[in-house]
Amino acid sequence: MQTVDSVLCETLREAAEKRGLIEADNALDECLTEAEQFAMPSSLRRLFATILVFCEPGDPRGLWDRHLEGMSDDYRRSITCPITVEQKVLLDIRRMLQSMGKEITSFPLPKMDETYDDTGGEAREIIEESSIAVDIEDTSLASSLNPEQRSAYDEILAAVDSGTGGVFFVDGPGGTGKTFLYRALFAKLRGEEKIAVATATAGIAASIMPRGRTARSRFKIPLNIVDGVSCSFTKQSGTAKLLRMASLRIWDEATMTKRQAIEALDNSMRNIMGRRDRPFGGKTVVFGGDFRQVLPVVRKGTRDQIIDASLHSSYLWERMRHLKLVTNMRAHSGPWFADFLLCVGNGTEEADEEGNIRLPEDVCVPSTDKESDIERLIDHVFPALNTSVADPNYITSRAILTTKNDNVNNINMRMIERFNGEEMIYHSFDSVEDDPHDYYPPEFLNTLTPNGLPPHVLKLKINCPVILLGNIDPANGLFNDTRLIVRGFQKNAIDAEIVLGQQAGKRVFLPRIPLCPSDDDMFPFRFKRKQFPIRLSFAMTINKAQGQTIPIVGVYLPELVFSHGQLYVALSRATARRNIKILAVKNDENAKKSKPRKTKKQKTSLVSTTKNIVYKEVLNA
Structure with a gap:
């Protein structure tokens, strides 16, 4: 029992750690060490930022000191000054942390020298949106629009150009070209160096839009949404500045979200624009969707409750100009x-x-x-x-x-058994918060698989498909439900490739992350599972x-x-x-x-x- 990979361990605990059955004290350190073997410094920096935000490291500065060399390998090839190299890495990690909703000052890392920052203090959100390059293929989309799409395109642009604003709803079944229309609009406005904000309710829908984000992450919509709330950004924030500057805001798959989320954005935009009498403060906003599809999820909700939660029941519905697509x-x-x-x-x-x-x-x-x-x-x-x-x-x-x-x-278990290739099995580390008397043993917790959490036993093989569970880094393609392919794995790190959407081809490292069910009422205790945030797909x-x-x-x-x-x-x-x-x-x-x-x-x-x-x-x- 104490022999693992032909090596005799000194204790049973050491053997269990090597088999991944119990969590090692240095798991995060080993995670970064394993990822260094793939020699991708930029991905390693992103992994470090992910660990800071999601993995509750006990010694962030120690991790920094031990892995700075691996995270800076690309910079050291062209920069000889070690101070400059360190500051470049810190700037990179600050941008990554900000995209995840955190500030680098929240962590005990070396002090940043702002003279190395060439952004001039401009908000990160503005820099990101202003620097989007238009795909050359998208510049010609407007000439290929069908009559329905062209009518919608012209009407939306007229509202943008006039400065009077307007609220539109693009209604069409799948295959009628809603995304095609959005891409034409983005290409037109971004080609004129205007800002157009791309969002969607679902992460996978956001990933196929040019530089799309989930609406919740972009607009800082609270998780527990009720009538009358606003988004959680201030008038002075980068998000507020972005929304004021943007010529157009598009929210796709809006029929999937609760009306209160859209009303929260309306409340916030009226506030930051100082125009309480105009929907969305008088700016141009486009919603898209198909009411034939699944409506917002209301846990244990009745038919009336589900309908009441939908956009159809919002006070904004009658203020929207409806643009229908059926051709194609x-x-x-x-x-x-x-x-x-x-x-x-x-x-x-x-x-x-x-x-x-x-x-x-x-x-x-x-x-x-x-x-x-x-x-x-x-x-x-x-x-x-x-x-x-x-x-x-x-x-x-x-x-x-x-x-x-x-x-x-x-089905996934059947498929992975059919799938050829090298195999790795990962076990989660499950616990209950505030359980000093151990009423809930790990053996019981291991049998639970709450919705939205990975399984206790995660079996993977090289090249198998997985989906991401959670919005790890939406600005860089790591949305909830992002589809990836497993390209490599170690005991504490998984190397995966994004295979769909605008970030297709990007390689990312994933660590084990502590996750809790989104539904607090699911169990009579606070359940936490530490596992790689993926499922087979x-x-x-x-x-x-x-x-x-x-x-x-x-x-x-x-x-x-x-x-x-x-x-x-x-x-x-x-x-x-x-x-x-x-x-x-x-x-x-x-x-x-x-x-x-x-x-x-x-x-x-x-x-x-x-x-x-x-x-x-x-x-x-």
Whole structure:
């Protein structure tokens, strides 16, 4: 038991530490040492900043002293003065800490000499947004807009140019070109050296916008949001200055967020602009989304509570100019399937007496009530898995979507067993705050997997896909739900590559991070799990997939969908009808048979059925 990797340890504790079963006292030091082996100083500096913010280091100055050489290797190649090198590293880390919402003065690091800072004291937010380079391909997008997009483009720019402001809502199903429109607007304004702020509710949606951020992180929206609150930035802050200077602010996937978050931004902008009588202080703001998709999550909320939490119920809704996009969807998904998707999204698809709709036979994997059903779905979505693992486009262009986390975990475990390659297993370190009598032993805590937290046992292999849990560094692409590929691992550090969005190709190091469930009422105690903030992402919940385009999709429905828009979101993630497969497992609720329907456009019989939940109140606004 005391032998690990053919080396005899002096104690059982040392052996357990080497196996990763208990946390070592020097884990953070070893994490940085392991990351140094990959010889990426800029990534190492970001790891150091991440450790300062999230990992509760007991001796930050000691970590600095021991790892300054590794963090400064690139600077030392061209700068001979050690003081200048140290100040360059400090400036870099200060910028990283600020992007994570912290100041370097909060940590016991060497004193900074401001003479080395060439920003002239300008706010970081302004520097970041003003320095965005426009992608040369985006400069020509305006000439390719369809008539609906062009009308919206012209109307929004007219509001910007006039200086009178306006509030717009761009409404369109997936495939109608909302992101295409946003990119054209950003290219136009940024090309004129104006500031245009790109945000989205979901991290994955923000990552595909040019220099996008989550709305919560950009606008400092409080976590516990209630009626009447404001954002947590002051009139003198860099965020306030940015919002005053910006010509345009775009918030995509706004239908996913609670109306109180949007109203908080409205309250704050009226305040900083000094114009309480105008929505958003008279500035131009564009919201985008699709009410057919999943609405804001209200824990244990009733239908009325969920609708009340949506943008549709906000006092701002009637003040918005609605811009509808519908063109392109039929080309995106194929004419018949696009019509079917809209009927699902609108709640108008014909249902039987049990309220179940019928699914197209050609996109269904027949259910036989056998364990092999899910294996056949996996084979459809991930063909030739182990001959394609080195291709990041293969592994990130497909996923299986399902309703609940238990189903996700089951599929991910099946997939990682199929996946070839070197394996590493990480165990979390679980604890309860304020439990002096040890009422909750680690063995019990290890069995818990709260929503939003990584599993106790995390099994990884080289080139396997994962998603990030939490907004680690939104300014640099590390959002909640960012998709990554594992490129390397050590005992205390994981080397991963961002594979989707504007930061695709960037390599990052991830440490173990203490995480707590976002829902404080989930347990009668304060639970903390220290683990790498990732999950496997061969499969994910339907809700997490919202905002993403996944070219090849499998939909696994072992039970019925349970909220508005879930079925529509699952079916509309794929880029074409031929790229989607659905396994709706037969049971007493969703196996009801009805006479197949034939139409002039579609003569294929429909044999699989499932529930579709649509709150038509939010669609008829």
